[in-house]
Amino acid sequence: MTEQTTTTTEAFAAEWRTWHAAQEARLADPHGFLAITGLHFLDGEPRRLPDAPGVWTTGPEGVAVVLGDGEELVVDGEPVRGEHRFGVLPERGGVTARWGDAAIEVAKRGGNDLVRPRHPGHPLRTEFRGTPAFPPDPHWAVTGRYVAFDAPLPTTVGAAVEGLQHVYDAPGKVEFELDGRPLALTAFNGKEPGDLLILFTDATSGVTTYAANRALFVAAPAADGTVTLDFNRAHNLPCAYTGFATCPLPPAENRLPVAVEAGEKIPYERVAGQGAES
Known part of the structure; x- marks a missing residue:
């Protein structure tokens, strides 16, 4: 590995650590999802x-x-x-x-x-010790292409709470390859105009990552539709930690048949069988 490659990899890892620290700070806010009773x-x-x-x-x-x-x-x-x-x-x-x-x-x-x-004093929040994750690896930051639908497609998905459903407008899909295998994911609208939100599962779901879902935010596509899917930033939704969340589940077509060994893993609280009220 050249010195330039090493420097680039270290910078990539440093940016990921900053992102992950911000994710955990939001989660553990005194009135964040870990405080729900x-x-x-x-x-x-x-x-x-x-x-x-x-x-x-x-x-x-x-x-x-x-x-x-x-x-x-x-x-x-x-x-x-x-x-x-x-x-x-x-x-x-x-x-x-x-x-x-x-x-x-x-x-x-x-x-x-x-x-x-x-309630800020809820034990799930006060005893929170972070979320395990795969080491950041540039291999999992892949280039894709956004393909808009002719019109936003109303998409009904299940929820972490049994019997509940969510309806989102899907503006398009993202096509990409992982290790030479062509794949696609339906995208919903993200937090900012033009940004995308992707909910998915993969072959690690229920094994090393949370079974129900993981989420990935994608920046607005370039003029030619190019996007970057950085699976290192695939993160847990609140339902991975607590049964008091109503998180949406991925649409059926977003169940990837490959193992995405990147991003956040099953929270310690789920592994230990603690803190995940139902």
Whole structure:
């Protein structure tokens, strides 16, 4: 290996370590997914939750909570008491209220209104020791080609929570090769305009990597459709750590028949059988 190649490989690994540290910092935020203590689906029957104040319901006019004597939430910086209506929430949208040092997430997922309290002292967060991963290797950063569909394709996928479904618009697919084998993955819209999100499984899923899914963000394609799939940055979604997440599953065509030995592995919490509430 030449000195230039060694320098390039070291720089690649350093960039990956910075990325992975940022991933773990977001995950372990005091009000991140590791702090969730419950997943409560709402209906028309008033319910008092064990880890949030008030009595909760939902209906045609949206989510409402009735706070008892001495109970208070802070919504949009304003303290509220008595009855408070969050209204009709958009799909994949939500509101976060504060209750002491906890964050009370009120959201809609798969057409269902839900409450997910996030408590910083939850053991899953306080005992988090990072996520194991394959060593970064430039071999797994491959060039692909984005092929747009004639029109975005509504795609229904399952969820980590049984019985729940998500619908995403798939704008196109990414074609690429791994070790000379032609492959393709359906892509969803990413966080930023033009960016892509790919959900997939492969031959390592359920063996060394999380069984249900891994995710990969892809930067917006170049003018000729060229993209880079850096599988070193294939990461776990929150459902890999906790049963209180509603993460989408990959579409059937995104089950790769090859072993992608790159990116994040099964979390320690899943291996140990701890912290993954269901």
